[in-house]
Amino acid sequence: MRALVWHGTQDIRCDTVPDPEIEHERDAIIKVTACAICGSDLHLYDHFMPGMKNGDIMGHETMGEVVEVGKGVNGALKKGERIVIPFTIICGECDQCKRGFYSVCERSNRNKHIASKAFGHTTAGLFGYTHLTGGYAGGQAEYLRVPFADKTHIKVPDSLTDEQVLFLSDILPTGWQAAVQCDIEPTDTVAIWGAGPVGQMAVRSAILLGAKQVVCIDRVPERLDMARAGGAITINFAEESVISRLNELTGGKGPEKCIDSVGMEAHATATIDSMYDRAKQAVMLETDRPHVLREMIYVCRPAGILSVPGVYGGLLDKIPFGALMNKGLTLRTGQTHVNRWTDDLVRRIDEGQLDPSFVITHRVGLEDGPEMYRTFRDKKDGCIKVMIRP
Template sequence: MKALVWHGAQDIRCESVPDPRIEDDRDAIIKVTSCAICGSDLHLYDHFMPGMEKGDVMGHEFMGEVVETGRGINGALRKGERVVIPFTIICGECDQCRRGFFSVCERSNRNRHLAAKAFGHTTAGLFGYTHLTGGYQGGQAEYVRVPFADKTHIKVPDELTDEQVLFLGDIFPTGWQAAVQADIQPTDTVAIWGAGPVGQMAVRSAILLGAKQVVCIDRVPERLEMARAGGAITIDNATESTVERLNQLTAGKGPEKCIDAVGMEAHAPRALEQVYDRVKQAMMLESDRATVLREMIYVCRPAGILSVPGVYGGLVDKIPMGALMNKGLTLRTGQTHVNRWTDDLVQRIAEGQIDPSFVITHRGRLEDGPELYKTFRDKKDNCIKVVLRP
């Protein structure tokens, strides 16, 4: 079958790989009908995340049709059913899964000893996202093996199109969880750093959850325009001070809720901070640039909440713990507990409350993948979200 295969930094190729096969009773094989390039795939593309190996198949945002099931599926999935696959693989039985904390499933990461070394404890297995999270082959392919498939799926109604439901696998519930865990009140100003795909979903989620005003911060004009279309006030941090504008918008008190939809590759608005982080990164003294975290801690209203869906991989430096502690801020983080939210979100899509396909700007075939990775990474041609059809 054809798949997008990682070969190193900025080297992704569309090539033939062996077809996946059932390896465990709880496996299913999915024929992929649509898949997307996620912003966090770019961390792999740029090789910011450790743990990738040549030959790994990319992709964790995909959907398709069930073509084969293992003996242990027990009717939870049938051939021909149409499913979106969440990027977090879940067993559905461990303590964490039973509490709804699916992204920290204790059993689905087959390399949990590696994750435990890196993070102290294991987190869930992920598709196409390094060997730290299981080294599972990803969904930017014609077929994919889904482990624990009796639980790791989202059934979607036939009347909804692929493009309407594809993002239930990652960016929509990620933006949604980012907003929900910020505990948005009707009087809140919610500031969202990053107007990429997750930032766009977080903007819509904050609007649906009833925030008084939603502010989105980025420096890419077309992304800011899309955020405005979704009801956000925008700050172009290439031309204006984020802190000053946020204080203006909140009578000097700061936003009650802040969401980091940027993560480890943030750009600093101040020269000294930018040089500091890049030098430390170049010398391998830190792995992630914490610019947005620092800014959020500084500008957030005391007793406010910081929500971090943005991906961090390792170590950061110069976190203002004094401000975080003395301001009494709450920090909520984590990969998305996708299945916890998706029943509700499918319903909201079906009712027409939201149509996540608004974010798609580029479409292509799997063979176009390597070029579209580049286009997405470089923000060329107004690219915000890429969908591929194998």
């Protein structure tokens, strides 16, 4: 089969690789009908995340048709069924899965000894996302093996198109969880840093959950336009002060809820802390650039909530923890517990409350994937979200 394969920093190729096979009785094989490039994939593309190996297949936003099932799937899936694959691999049986904390499944990471050393305890296995999270082949390919397939799937109505449901795999429930974690009240201002795909989903989620006003911060015109179309007030951080504008919009009190949809590769315009981060990152004294996290802590209203769906990979420097503690801020983070939210989100899509396909700007085949990684990373050609049809 053909697949997008990691060969090193900024080196993604469309290669011919062996077809996946059933390896365990709870496995299934799907023929991929649609997949996507995620902002988290760019952390691997630029090699900011550890644990990648030459030959790893990329991708964790995938859906398709079931073509083979292991005997242990026990009727949960049948050949010909159309399913979306969450990026989190879940057993459905461990203590964390039973509590709905699917992204920290205790059994699905086959490299849990590595994750435990890095994090203290293991987290879930993830598709196409480093050997810290299991080293599983990703879904930017013609076929995908799905471990624990009896639990790791989302069935979707035939009435909905691939474009409407593909993003149930990651960015839609990620934006939704980010907003849910804010405990949004009708009087709240929700400020969202980053108008990429997750930020766009967070904008629409915060509005659906009843925020008084939603403010989205970015500097890319096409992304700001899309956020405004979704109902957000926008701030271009390259042209105006984020802190001053947020204080103006909130009567000097600051937003009650703040969402970091950017994560470890935050950009800033000629700020001292941004230059500091880039210098330390260049000499490997810091792994991540936490400009957004610092700014959220500073600007958030006391007793507010910070929600962080943006991915961080390692060590951060100069975090104003004293401000966070003294202001009584609540910090909520984590990879997304995808299956906790999908029943509700499928219903909302089916009822027309939201159509996630709005975010797609580019539709390509696998052969165009390597070039689209560069286009997406560099924000060229108005690229916000790339959908791939293998």
